[in-house]
Each structure stands twice: as C-alpha cells, then as structure tokens.
Amino acid sequence: MIERGLYQYIRTIELSRDQSELTKDYPFSLKAVKELTKLELNPNVTFIVGENGSGKSTLLEAIAVAYGFNPEGGSKNFNFATNNSHSVLSEYIRITKGVKKARDGYFLRAESFYNVASNIEQLDEEGIGPSIIDSYGGVSLHKQSHGESFISLIMNRFGGNGLYILDEPEAALSPTRQMALISRIHELVRNDSQFIIATHSPIIMSYPNATIYSIEHEYTKMSYKDTEHYQVMKSFINNPGGMLDILLR
Numbered sequence: 001m002i003e004r005g006l007y008q009y010i011r012t013i014e015l016s017r018d019q020s021e022l023t024k025d026y027p028f029s030l031k032a033v034k035e036l037t038k039l040e041l042n043p044n045v046t047f048i049v050g051e052n053g054s055g056k057s058t059l060l061e062a063i064a065v066a067y068g069f070n071p072e073g074g075s076k077n078f079n080f081a082t083n084n085s086h087s088v089l090s091e092y093i094r095i096t097k098g099v100k101k102a103r104d105g106y107f108l109r110a111e112s113f114y115n116v117a118s119n120i121e122q123l124d125e126e127g128i129g130p131s132i133i134d135s136y137g138g139v140s141l142h143k144q145s146h147g148e149s150f151i152s153l154i155m156n157r158f159g160g161n162g163l164y165i166l167d168e169p170e171a172a173l174s175p176t177r178q179m180a181l182i183s184r185i186h187e188l189v190r191n192d193s194q195f196i197i198a199t200h201s202p203i204i205m206s207y208p209n210a211t212i213y214s215i216e217h218e219y220t221k222m223s224y225k226d227t228e229h230y231q232v233m234k235s236f237i238n239n240p241g242g243m244l245d246i247l248l249r
Contacts, residue, residue: 030055104162
C-alpha cells in the first residue's frame with residue numbers, strides 16, 4: 001500500500017445531513033444516502049459495494065459532480081448533456097481535499113460512456129482543438145466493442161497523478177479484462193493516483209489493501225473475504241452443481 005495521507009486528492013466525503021433530513025424523497029430515500037455520514041477514503045483505492053438499487057451510482061455521481069466532473073462522465077473538460085437527469089445530491093456532498101491537487105482525473109460511468117464517445121467524435125469533427133481521440137489510443141471508441149473501448153480509456157487516457165471515479169467498470173469487461181484492470185490500477189496507484197470504485201465484481205474488489213465499504217451494513221469497512229460478493233462467488237464456484245440444484249428447484 002502506498003501511503004499518501006494528506007497528499008491524497010480526496011480525504012473524506014460527508015453528507016450535509018441538516019439539509020438532507022428535510023425531505024424523504026429521491027435521492028435522500030436511497031440507502032446509500034440515508035446511511036451516509038462521513039466516509040474516510042483510502043489514499044489509494046476505495047470500493048463501495050451494495051445491492052442493485054442501493055444508490056451506489058447516485059452517490060458516485062454526486063461525488064464526481066461535487067469534485068467538478070461532468071455528470072455523464074469524462075474529464076473535467078467535458079460539459080455535454082444528453083439527458084440532464086442527475087440528482088441534486090452533489091449540492092449536499094462535502095469533500096475534504098488533501099493538500100495536493102490532482103493533475104489528471106476521470107469519471108467513468110458504464111451506462112453513459114457511449115455518450116462520452118459520441119461527444120469525443122463530435123468535438124473532433126468540429127476540429128476546434130487537438131484530436132481528442134488520440135489520447136484514447138487513436139481508434140474511434142464507437143468502432144470498438146464496449147469492453148475494448150473501456151480498456152482503451154483505461155490504458156491510454158488515464159495518465160497518473162489523478163483521481164479516477166469508476167462506476168461499475170466491470171459492466172463491459174470479461175474476467176480476464178477485469179484482471180488487466182487490477183494491474184492497471186496498481187500501475188496508476190504507484191504513479192500517485194487515487195480510485196473510488198463502485199463495483200459488484202469479486203475480481204476487481206480483490207485489489208490488496210483497499211478499503212471496502214458495504215452499504216448493506218451502514219458503510220461498515222469489510223475485509224475482502226467477508227463481503228457477500230466473495231462469499232457467494234466462492235460458494236458457487238466450489239459447488240456449482242449443488243447451487244444450481246437449489247436455484248432450479
């Protein structure tokens with residue numbers, strides 16, 4: 001583990017609860033928001049895990065927007081909006097930054113990465129500045145599979161000395177590619193980078209010495225092997241026949 005302490009880019013995130021308690025409507029009704037008080041982030045990698053619908057993606061969006069990223073994803077230089085539907089949660093998120101400013105950064109959300117790719121093509125067609133796609137490997141993201149475009153982003157665009165917020169990056173990645181992502185994360189951590197990742201993948205969350213917060217247990221810090229994701233996958237892999245007998249009764 002590479003310790004940076006005060007030099008990490010985000011040290012804590014906190015919900016301004018005095019204001020959020022005024023309403024029980026979305027997004028404050030989500031478990032990820034109701035259970036949030038103050039989270040201390042790992043200087044290297046922090047995972048946020050929980051069931052579908054718990055609000056992980058909404059929380060990551062709010063953190064990203066509060067930090068200055070575009071709600072639909074991309075770097076801070078992206079300002080497009082294909083569907084202006086992000087929640088107001090970012091207005092209630094308080095971020096404590098470290099003393100060092102990130103030189104790079106990116107917000108990857110799987111569900112809207114297509115829109116990011118389209119915006120890159122549009123900007124490059126307008127030819128206002130340097131070719132953007134060159135920093136993604138030089139090949140149109142729309143001419144690659146979903147998984148290939150993710151890998152092109154991670155391998156080429158992520159340059160280090162940065163804050164990278166990833167929302168379910170496993171959505172388009174095979175198990176082999178997920179292992180490649182772990183390796184790339186480690187390269188970037190060694191190059192003074194910090195990650196905040198929402199994931200369901202037992203492979204990705206195996207990254208050593210990371211902090212894992214489970215929303216199901218009031219943001220309890222959990223060891224990797226104690227997570228439900230690891231336990232369920234282990235049970236299935238060790239006894240697929242028995243598990244299928246139970247599931248298919």
